[in-house]
Amino acid sequence: MSDKQIPPMEDYLQATDDQPELVDASEDEKQKKDVGQAQKAPIAKRRKQDMQFQQWLEKNQREVLAASREDMGSRLERLEKISVEKLLKGSTERIIASPREYQIDLYERAKNENTIVVLDTGSGKTLIAALLLRRVLEVEIENRASGYMPKTAFFIVEKVALCFQQHAVLTSNLEFPIGKIFGDMKGEIGDPEFWRQQFSENMAFVCTAQTLLSMLGAGFISMSQINLLVFDEAHHTKKNHAYARIMEAYPRWENERPRILGMTASPVDSSKADVRIAAMDLEEMLCSKIATISDEALGGFRDHRDETERTERYEKLEDPQHSKTQLWEAISRCIGSNPQFKAHLGFAKDASSVLGTWCADRYWQLLATNDEMARLEAKTGRDTLELDVFDSDEAMAAVSRTRDIIRDHQFGPIAKDWSDLSSKVKTLHGVLENAFCQRLSKRCIVFVEQRATAFLLTDLFQQPEISIPGMRVAYMIGSNASSANAANMSLKGQVVSLQKFKRGETNCLFATSVAEEGIDVPECDVVIRFDLCVSAIQYIQSKGRARQSSFLYVTMVESNNIYHHRKFQQAKSAAFELQRFCRALPEDRKVEDFDVRPDVLKDCESIITTAAGGGLKLIDSLACLAKWISDQDYSGSITKNKTASKMFSRL
DNA sequence: ACACCTTCAAACGTTTGCGG
DNA sequence: CCGCAAACGTTTGAAGGTGT
Known part of the structure; x- marks a missing residue:
């Protein structure tokens, strides 16, 4: 495993120390990847490496320049080629410099108590988080200087894309080193050394909920080492969602506990329950109070x-039953019994009603030109393999017959009077x-x-x-x-x-x-x-x-x-x-000291405490056990997490 | 119960670029 | 010229949520 690690930077930096000032710290990662092969090289090779680096630099600069230009046309084909990270990087500007009054307001509240900020998307929730993060990190620097145990701040998001986006925003607005964690780091995850390094390099992390959860489970970090938790789209905190599982580890009755900031556009997302009860549940789950601002406070911004x-x-x-097209009938006759096509047939039938017959037929046409058809054919072959050979052949033949039907079908343009829409x-x-x-x-x-x-x-x-x-x-x-x-x-x-x-x-x-x-x-x-x-x-x-x-x-x-x-x-x-509920004064719906109803926390007790101090929930323990076994590596017979975890899930 | 949506992780497959 | 490895994309599986 150790031989798969990224080679150290030193070799490379030495080779190129004629231009160190051009090396932007945030680009380190990419550089490492691009020039990772740079090892102890002879002069000639090193020169070549230099040249490559030079080229990379130029290329990079071109990209940055292009990103800053408002020139759409020439970028059109480039866009696909740039990495996701680059794409997001070019599109963020510095926002922290000019907070609005209501944002300061909410920030002050979040500074003093756990808060769920309810604001429309686009009115700058992230800015509040950035302000709070800055504040927390400043305090943290002082604390570390006076010898306290180092703590880390976490900005938790739900999707990987948001992880990139928020990381880009935060790094361009704050001076602190901020790391970014998501499930894509295959080799490093589960390696304590990697995490130690990460924690010493960064004071805050943007990460997906899942990864933080597994870190907590594996004991790489505990709640006592965290000073701030920011939940993006906090309304997801419910049931067994990863947010809720993180909150289960939250020490509700201690004084030294991480500050929480939840951000959401609307605190509840179900339509059946009473919104007030749902909102109060959310407050309980997050140990926080909902805070928002009135329309007037938004001021000229919205006037x-x-x-x-x-x-x-x-x-x-039209009733779908009556709007079926001839093509649909033909295809249905052909492969109606194939479960692989059930979804397609169903959608096409609905489409002929909701969108019109032209679209329904068009659907098949697009399906056929896509590789989807080939995939389905292959899958049909696989699925029927165990069955009778005759059946299998039959099914395959049906698929290819369908292909012919679609190919031979006359797809006309949309009718002039749009009668087929x-x-x-x-x-x-x-x-x-x-x-x-x-x-x-x-x-x-x-x-x-x-x-x-x-x-x-x-x-x-x-x-x-x-x-x-x-x-x-x-x-x-x-x-x-x-x-x-x-x-x-x-x-x-x-x-x-x-x-x-x-x-x-x-x-x-x-x-x-x-x-x-x-x-x-x-x-x-x-x-x-x-x-x-x-x-x-x-x-x-x-x-x-x-x-x-x-x-x-x-x-x-x-x-x-x-x-x-x-x-x-x-x-x-x-x-x-x-x-109306959110804008009511907090006193009207005070949750006394977050007396958590027993049913909210009914299965929260941690059942195992690892040596590293991580409390394990039942739901995580299997994975942890499997990992431990795979770490032992019993003569290679069980080397993969999955194998082990499958074994145990049968018990 | 089911169908629909989403997520992440792991396992494969394919391309591309480099070095011997 | 061939073979290997990294990068990238695709597929699969398991989980979670919602609503009819």
Whole structure:
């Protein structure tokens, strides 16, 4: 394992010490990777290394220059090539210099007690966290100088992408060394030496919840060594979510405990329970008090806002049973029994109703051109392998027959009168046309429920028959490959398409719920909910997307559908209720010393205490045990965590 | 119960670039 | 010219949440 470590920097720095001032500290990591091969090299080789470094430097500078330029066109093809980290780095500016009054206000409160800050996305939650972090780290430096045990601050996020983003923001705003941890560091994780080094180098970390949890479990760090916990999107703290598990380790009754700052746009995200109870549960879980600000406090920042909220009605949709296309029938006859295609068939049937027959057929066309088809074919072969050979052949033949059907099918253009598009799509087209042609909107986000819908709509609005001048579409969806769908997007793909949207290369984004959290596009001034918005949090979050002075929020509701209307009204009133609750004075809902109800903490007691001092919960103990065994390395028979953990999970 | 969404980690596969 | 290793992408599995 030790031979896989990254070679030390010294060799390299010596070789290039003619230009040390050009070495930006934040680039160290990349450098190490780029020139990691630099070892004890003969002169000639060293010169070559120098040259490579020079080239790398130049390349890097070109990229930085390009990033700072507002020159879209020439960057278009480059964008895909730059690493995720680079992409995010170029887009952050220094924000800490100019805090607003309400931010100072909330910061003061967070300084004195555990707080959950409730603010709309885009109104600078991160800035409050940065202020608090700076303060805590300053105190920490003093403490360390007077000989106290060193402590570390953690900024906990939920997604890897946010980890990059927040790290970029924090490092560009604070002078302190901040590390970044997420699950991608395969070799280093589980190596105590690595962590010791990390802790000595950095005073704060941005990390995903999971990784912090495993660190706590393995005893690399304990709660007593932490001075600050910042939870991004804190409303996730519930049930057995990683946030909640971290909080289980939190010493609730001691004085010397980490300060907590939760940040969220809306403290609850369920629609069934009473919002007040849910919000109080959250306060209990996080041992914190909810704090927010009134509209007046937001002041001029929001006064000139001209919000319009509208509901668009569309004609009742066709029954999926009656709108099936001929192509669908043909394919269904062919592979209807293949479970691999069930999802596709189901979606296509719905699509023919919700989006229109043209889209439904188009779906198959896109599916066939994608590699998806080949994959499904291969999977069909694998799945049926154990069965009868005859069955297997039969299934494979059906798949390839389907391919032929799709290939031979005549895919016409969209009909002139749009009769093969659904009323919903036509309405959406009208709204978008209005937005881009008359309002001259800059950016628009359309939220949909399913990923394939986003994919299809993106394709649809690129068709010449229907496209709107000046509108450039893209889509953004999550990255679960396993769910059988033509549409897919890796983490990098998400970042790239979001960056393009921010920069204006695309100005209309079709997105699933991934985009509801975390992203922040200031220019965005139109938000459309294509599928019904079902819960209060969706309503708040998607409204919070936009913070342009004139801003349009459109919800699409089926006309004469009483259920839709009621659902929407419920979400709206819940959102209103929640707002009122948060703005009530804290005294009205005081949680006395966080007397935690027993049922909230019923299975929190730690059952094992490791030598390193980490309390283990039952849920983590198996993994830990498996790891310990794999560390022992019994003659290579059990070398992988997974093997061991599978063994134990059978017990 | 089920289908849908999300996440992370680990295991594979493929490309690319370098050195012998 | 060939072979190896790093980087990157893809697939799989397990977990969690939500809502009908």
